Amino acid sequence: MFDGRLSFGTAGLRAAMAPGFNRMNELVVIQSAQGLLYYMLSVFGEQLKTSGIIFGFDGRYNSKRFAELSAYVFIKHSVKVYLLSEVCPTPFVAFGIKYYKCCGGVMVTASHNPKEDNGYKVYWDNGVQVISPHDINIQTYILEHLEPEENVWNIECLYDSNLLSDPIMELQEHYYKRVNELLFPDLNKEISNIIFTYTPMHGVGYPYIEKAFKNSKFNPVVPVEQQKDPNPDFPTVRFPNPEEGKSALKLAFETAEQNNSTVILANDPDADRLAIAERSIGCKKWKIFTGNELGALLGWWMIQSYKLINGHVHPKIAVLSSTVSSAILKSIAKKENIYFEETLTGFKWMGNRANKLISEGFEVLFAFEESIGYMCGTSVLDKDGISAAIKVAELAIYLEKENSSLSSALETIYNVYGWHVSVNSYFICNDSLIIKRVFDSLRQQRNYPNSILNGRYLVKSIRDLTIGYDSSTSDHKPILPVSKSSQMITFNFENGLIATLRTSGTEPKIKYYAEICGDPQKSNDANKLKCLLNKMVEGIIAEFLKPEENSLICRSE
Structure with a gap:
């Protein structure tokens, strides 16, 4: 202490x-x-x-x-x-x-x-x-x-x-007004069979979501009663983070099933993040969307709803995502002729970059990071779980009228813009010296590993944003800013897989992010890509992080 x-x-x-x-x-x-x-x-x-x-x-x-x-x-x-x-x-x-x-x-x-x-x-x-x-x-x-x-x-x-x-009171009034400006005006949201279940995870979100839905003329959400009021003890969840998946959403599933609800909206305790789960009609199984999947859905919908409202895409429209997030937004932007930019991890980087783009005459539609953070529009230059929830609800109702669903829309997006298969998780490590040892062993004075699984998968290039090294640039200096206060190394493999290892800025975690992309309209390749991704991630964990040797605690639900 x-x-x-x-x-x-x-x-x-x-x-x-x-x-x-x-x-x-x-x-x-x-x-x-x-x-x-x-x-x-x-x-x-x-x-x-x-x-x-x-x-x-x-x-x-x-x-x-x-x-x-x-x-x-x-x-x-x-x-x-x-x-x-x-x-x-x-x-x-x-x-x-x-x-x-x-x-x-x-x-x-x-x-x-x-x-x-x-x-x-x-x-x-x-x-x-x-x-x-x-x-x-x-x-x-x-x-x-x-x-x-x-x-x-x-x-x-x-x-x-x-x-x-x-x-x-005044702030709420003007905030909700700005949220409404994001919405597609011709969509009758009250005539919908979708019942939305909502949990603030014992946090602050419920009264604000309730007012936002009412103000935007949505049907009321069904709250998870045990979690709807702020409680600093977070008694019903081990970790008050909807990103944790099934364990954090257990009561939300129960509430949804009791109320015939097919979509769950979940904020974290300060309501700046958003998680989504959907159950198809007649199906008991819930799909929890990853942060990257929801980023794909929201990014696509922000662009499409902009088109529906304005009839065209302005030549200076921009979208952003962090460097450890899925490349799906980049792929969407490329096909839609929209400016895309990658930033360092965290909304302090995306928000400041968005602010600079605005000063240069751009209209920033959307930004996201894989850790379920989304910025819809620029009323808030930070992740915002309230406005993101409203846009997801709008999308779900729009898709309902098209006889579709969030899950179906996601598959369509991947078929059109390319399959992006990713896996992100973390290990807990409370010893800063062990964390330093893990990354120093990878660095070895720039003598980084050049392959995994006995040389089967070769490393094409390496970017180390801790020491400011990038083997792919002519001067070996990275384009993104360097941060000596945190650990972050990215490995680009010959077969297209990109894997990043980094430390969390707020928790004792070593995080890993990996993604590989396939061709559009080849859904059969998705399963092959997933198998390849899982095999390579297992190799990266075993050979780069060495969990048993370094006493790393695996994430568990």
Whole structure:
């Protein structure tokens, strides 16, 4: 707990709540807020006081308290503060920054992490999570302002200040209005036989999804009663993350089957991610869509609904995905003559890049990452599980009227744009030295492995974004930015398989991502591709990660 100090990582702080400078607690939050305040003053000057900052919080233990303490740090320095009075989705903070033209914002959340954790996600004036140099500079200012200022714990004075306002109602009204602008106006959503089951995974999402569906004239969702209200203990799930699949969605399946529901929508606890499951009529088996599959469906639908609304595709339309996500969006964009761009992993990169593209005259329709994060439109320059849920529901109803389903539409997409078969998972490793050893053994001073399975599958090129090496470029420098604070190596094989190994920015995990692509209209090749993919991934795990030798814990549902 006292071995070092929490430093800004993936757009802020995240750790277990406990005493010590290396944990989330009131002192660390106050120190962080002070550092953020003084850095923002150095950048924005007096503008910070008038434009202000916005704070939101989720339903975890201490989240509201951490937000209030942070707000008071800024109030004490005569800065205007927007503090949402109720638990809210993370996307509302990103949306609020742009709507109120704030200098920045903070969302107190640990997203889908275990119940012991909390976090501090920081956004800049563009409504996007901070990246370098802001994160480095904020950390420097924190270290320069470690001593809590006088009476900073006295938050009773917070609510007496005329600099404090609660934007929760106004923000919702304008957010839902912007969500409606994404929708296809000629679709009668109330005349549908689809019943949507919804779970917020003990998080903040239910009242916001309920209002969003009502505002957009959808039939009401059926909530998973045991999980619909915020509960910081997350009593019904081992991990409060719908990405975990069957184990996390068990109660959702039961609720859906009791209500003859065929589509499940699931947000994570801060409602910025979305998972989907579908059951075909007359079939008992549920299909849980992977993040890549849902990215394919949503990306295709954002483009198609744009065409339906506007009649054509504007020449400066853009879509984005992260480098570890499926290449399906790239394939769709290529065939539809739409600009595509790949970024580093995480919406702090996609959001900032989208913001830059907007300044260059592009209209960014969609961005996604395989870890069930989706950005539909640019009202929120971050992943948003509420607007994504509305667009998926719209797509499901549209397909129903075409006598189709989400599963059928996905197969059609692959038949048209090419089969993209992928597998993503992770190993848990709580020892940072072991993680370093795993990646150092692969690196070996750029003497990387050149094949797997006794030389049967050869490596064509290697990109290492930790040390800044790419064997495929003329100067051996990668095009994407380098990040020395995280591990990430990508292997491109001769047969077209692309495999990436990386560490998580928020959890003690070594993640792996692998994909191989086939030709359109060759559905028979899909099974062959899956067999090849699974064989090669087994080889990569055994020879590159060596789980038994390195005591790695396999993901289990």
